[in-house]
């Protein structure tokens with residue numbers, strides 16, 4: 001009977017290598033067909049879509065915008081463990097491990113089938129992964145078994161009486177280690193460390209493992225290069241500078257109190273907050289972009305990039321805000337956007353009566369539902385092409401996105417726009433609404449303290465409290481600050497830019513030595529003052545006063 005067993009490192013190692021090959025093969029095939037079908041990414045994307053809302057909220061609140069790298073790294077660890085386990089359960093026969101790898105492959109196929117944005121060929125990609133992984137595993141397993149038989153034979157030949165001691169690494173008393181004995185005294189096959197091995201099966205295993213690593217590397221790299229052939233940066237350069245017919249008013253110097261600790265009025269593109277469900281930034285070239293306007297319209301439209309670019313372009317300064325921003329949170333930024341008022345396009349299509357929801361979809365299958373009446377407001381909704389003087393950055397939706405003043409991003413700001421459908425709230429439930437968020441979500445009147453920072457130490461005496469307030473499309477009327485639960489005092493507001501942007505504020509206060517708490521509340525131009533009632537971001541945006549504790553020394 002053949003009793004050869006793989007040792008644990010070999011078993012775990014060939015399992016790991018096999019999942020590596022599976023992923024690399026998938027990446028290669030995905031490069032040929034659809035980069036999004038790479039099993040690793042597809043599984044990650046599906047994990048994001050299937051994750052229960054509490055888990056997503058936890059991920060965002062714990063890792064912020066680093067949630068995606070954390071997810072990818074976590075998946076790598078899980079897959080590695082899976083691979084090692086597949087090897088370890090296959091000490092004698094390759095079947096158990098192959099079955100485990102097959103299960104992983106089937107999960108990959110299901111993940112790809114669940115992606116709304118992938119073509120019909122996409123499921124072939126994880127299928128190819130599965131085949132490559134299992135074949136590699138069976139092949140390496142054979143090599144590893146040969147090596148195990150060889151080792152067992154060697155051990156048995158030299159110490160038939162106590163093979164267990166050899167396996168435990170012991171030497172019989174009085175016997176010197178191989179390296180200390182001249183070659184003439186050594187039995188054939190025994191060698192000191194560092195000399196050429198005379199065990200062909202073990203060598204065969206090592207060569208096979210090396211070849212596997214090299215092959216997987218080449219496959220993964222080739223897949224990556226193929227996947228990168230959609231060169232977004234080249235397309236952005238080719239687009240060049242997009243000039244509006246009507247420029248936005250210049251930002252007055254008094255629009256922020258940056259010197260006192262507020263953000264700059266305009267957020268540089270690199271610093272603009274980013275929130276989306278895309279594990280890898282979708283790559284779309286302006287040259288190949290087009291969008292359908294359909295549904296409850298009189299005339300269906302198909303618009304290409306130049307159709308938009310050649311229209312009369314407007315520029316607007318708008319503050320975007322994410323509904324998942326906690327009280328005091330960072331998911332708010334302001335930019336100059338250039339684009340086409342959405343109204344112009346919707347009028348051309350002819351919106352039919354009763355179409356109360358405009359559904360927008362992105363190239364990666366994300367969906368968004370906006371109230372049609374807001375999207376028909378020429379002053380509020382635009383098809384944006386440029387941001388702060390350059391074509392939209394890839395992360396912010398190149399080549400075309402929606403920007404709508406006064407609504408949270410998830411109901412108004414679709415990036416990598418692919419499709420506009422006039423519909424009804426009854427007929428279609430978009431991505432986040434399916435996950436418990438509100439159907440309609442105007443941005444709430446809120447404020448934030450930026451200085452002092454939490455638990456900061458400031459010198460006792462005169463100190464500045466400064467921050468931002470926002471109530472897009474209504475405008476900020478007043479901001480009040482109170483120290484240590486004292487009287488509310490009105491802060492100085494920065495110069496107003498427009499009603500769709502944030503407004504900076506500051507207040508000088510005198511603080512005695514010791515601990516202090518400062519709170520802020522804003523009032524908008526329709527007279528609503530922020531409630532102190534704390535509410536979570538779910539379902540339609542957080543409420544409550546931001547407060548900061550600091551100490552004066």
Ligand SMILES: Nc1nc2c(c(=O)[nH]1)N[C@H]1C(S)=C(S)[C@@H](COP(=O)(O)O)O[C@H]1N2
Nearest residue numbers: 273274275276277322362409410413414415
């Ligand atoms: N395609 C796509 N567009 C999207 C999202 C998304 O997940 N996918 N997220 C939305 C959300 S929740 C917000 S707050 C804004 C953020 O835009 P930004 O990343 O440019 O700041 O984009 C919106 N547009």
Ligand SMILES: [Mo]
Nearest residue numbers: 322323409410
């Ligand atoms: Mo958002």
